[in-house]
Amino acid sequence: MTAPNDVALAKLADLTRRDLPEVLADLRRLVELETPSDDKALLDAGLAEIETWLGERLGPPDAQVRHDGGANGDILELHYRGSAGTAAPDVLLVCHYDTVWPEGTLAEWPVEIDGDRFTGPGCFDMKAGLVQGVWALRELRELGLPHPGVRLLLNGDEEVGSPASRPYIERASADVIATLILEPSRDGKLKTRRKGMGLFDITTHGIESHAGLDPTAGASAVHAIAELVPALTALADPARGTTVNVGVISGGTGRNVVAGRAQCLVDFRVQDPEEMPRIDAGLAALTVSDPRVKVEIGGGWNRPPLNPNPASDRLLALAHEVAAGLGTELGEAAVGGASDGNFVAALGRPVLDGLGGVGAGPHSRDEHILVSGTPHQIALVGGLMTRLATG
Numbered sequence: 001m002t003a004p005n006d007v008a009l010a011k012l013a014d015l016t017r018r019d020l021p022e023v024l025a026d027l028r029r030l031v032e033l034e035t036p037s038d039d040k041a042l043l044d045a046g047l048a049e050i051e052t053w054l055g056e057r058l059g060p061p062d063a064q065v066r067h068d069g070g071a072n073g074d075i076l077e078l079h080y081r082g083s084a085g086t087a088a089p090d091v092l093l094v095c096h097y098d099t100v101w102p103e104g105t106l107a108e109w110p111v112e113i114d115g116d117r118f119t120g121p122g123c124f125d126m127k128a129g130l131v132q133g134v135w136a137l138r139e140l141r142e143l144g145l146p147h148p149g150v151r152l153l154l155n156g157d158e159e160v161g162s163p164a165s166r167p168y169i170e171r172a173s174a175d176v177i178a179t180l181i182l183e184p185s186r187d188g189k190l191k192t193r194r195k196g197m198g199l200f201d202i203t204t205h206g207i208e209s210h211a212g213l214d215p216t217a218g219a220s221a222v223h224a225i226a227e228l229v230p231a232l233t234a235l236a237d238p239a240r241g242t243t244v245n246v247g248v249i250s251g252g253t254g255r256n257v258v259a260g261r262a263q264c265l266v267d268f269r270v271q272d273p274e275e276m277p278r279i280d281a282g283l284a285a286l287t288v289s290d291p292r293v294k295v296e297i298g299g300g301w302n303r304p305p306l307n308p309n310p311a312s313d314r315l316l317a318l319a320h321e322v323a324a325g326l327g328t329e330l331g332e333a334a335v336g337g338a339s340d341g342n343f344v345a346a347l348g349r350p351v352l353d354g355l356g357g358v359g360a361g362p363h364s365r366d367e368h369i370l371v372s373g374t375p376h377q378i379a380l381v382g383g384l385m386t387r388l389a390t391g
Contacts (some may be wrong), residue, residue: 002078005390008145010384011327015139016375023120023135023374028126029053030097031120035073037098037159046097047156050130054078054152057134059167061152067166073098073156077172080137082149084390089177092147092168094340095130095154096158100299100363109365119358119368128369129356130154130183136382145382146389150179161199161302162340173344173351177388178315180381181341181353184362188373189331191354192316194345195241196305198268198279198336201298202228204288206252208260218258219292222251225262225287228295232266235282241271242279243336271337273303273346292372303338304346311350319352322383326376355381 016023021219030053035046054061061078069075082088099122106376111120117270122244133152140147153172155165162169165229183191204225209218229246244266251262268279283297308316316332323330333354360366 005387006325008130008143009322009379010230011143012022012139012382013375013379014063015143015328016135016378018080019135019139020371020375021133023378024113024371026057027118027128027131028120029095030131031111033105033118034101034106034121034226035094035098035156036339037072037100037157038316040073041158042103043098047076047154048076050097050154051076052136053182057138059232067168068158070167072164073161073202075156075165075168076154077168078152080111080150080152082389083146086146086148086389088148088389089175090151090174091385091388092151092153092176092179093279094153094179095133095182096155096340097130097154098159099125100159113371116371118371120211120219121367124184124359124367124369125362126183126356128213128359129184130372132356132378133180133381135378136385137364139378140382140386143186145386147385147391148389150385152174152248152302155332158340160265162343165340166343169194169340169343170347173349175348179341179351179379180355180384181339181345181351182356182381183339183341183354184356185354185358185377186333186335187331188358189354190316190319190331190352191335192332193334194306194338194353195269195271195273195336196276196301196342197302197303198270198276199299200266200268201263201282202266202286203261203296203298204228205294206258207292209258211258213385215258219290221260221262221293222259222292224288224295225249225251225264228262228323231286235268237275238324255367271307272326275304276301293324303342306338306342306345306353309348311348312352313344315350315352318387319380319384321348322380322387326379327384328376338355
């Protein structure tokens with residue numbers, strides 16, 4: 001005999017397939033809002049349109065607050081009351097509405113649906129996740145299925161490290177039953193491990209002089225950076241999941257000038273949190289052969305790693321049960337990229353990441369979602385919420 005939970009999941013799956021054309025229309029609407037992380041005016045306009053859309057799909061929220069993001073996109077927190085009689089704590093859905101794509105991208109790369117591929121800037125990372133999360137709640141309401149209260153947090157600075165939104169994410173995740181990060185999936189798999197990320201700026205300050213007339217009077221900042229690059233890359237430990245990339249080097253003013261200043265921008269990725277203090281110590285110990293050159297370390301750790309914790313393990317087990325009820329097997333993936341889920345996991349709180357679109361090509365012109373994978377992802381999020389409401 002089919003279990004009641006499986007009956008509810010089957011109804012949910014049927015409804016998501018029925019409503020797929022409307023879901024795709026909503027996704028087109030959001031993708032056609034250009035919301036680059038570095039354009040405050042476009043981010044404000046995009047968030048205003050998203051608010052309008054949310055009102056159309058879910059009605060007015062029971063509570064709403066908007067936080068100033070400074071130079072970045074604002075943070076919008078909305079609360080939707082749970083179903084009648086549900087005593088479970090709220091669920092937090094985290095979605096970012098900023099993208100890496102500059103203004104004008106749509107003019108040369110318009111939204112297109114070709115067979116199973118939906119393409120457009122920001123569709124996969126991560127406007128599909130936002131649309132799917134909203135439709136999951138909408139479908140639960142239509143079916144009259146139990147669900148917890150939903151806190152929806154939208155931030156406009158994730159692609160630049162969430163400098164303004166991090167404290168709001170950490171606060172919002174403190175007393176919820178689960179935080180669901182609707183970032184893209186990895187081929188339909190949840191992202192159960194993410195690397196932590198450190199973004200450091202190494203600057204050398206030398207002494208300028210004429211390279212031909214008085215070369216020894218100078219102390220080259222460029223030569224010093226060249227010395228430091230091998231020392232930086234030596235901090236990598238691939239066996240422990242630690243990688244180092246010196247991505248940009250700049251400095252000097254002319255070929256016949258001993259450089260007075262140079263800089264390199266370095267990206268560190270770590271899976272083991274114990275690697276962070278080791279890297280810090282290695283950076284603090286950097287020296288160059290010319291004592292006249294000063295080494296300055298700027299930047300810092302952007303996100304801690306996301307690793308499994310007991311609270312997330314219990315949530316993951318529930319997600320596997322929901323997927324099985326939908327007739328699928330839920331996969332898990334470890335990825336090098338970071339997300340807002342890293343902040344929540346590092347606090348030992350229950351979080352699932354990678355519940356968003358099924359597709360590929362984030363941050364590239366191949367960015368797309370698979371239309372066929374969309375109903376399942378909506379049903380998965382909706383199924384999780386109704387199971388959390390019923391214990």
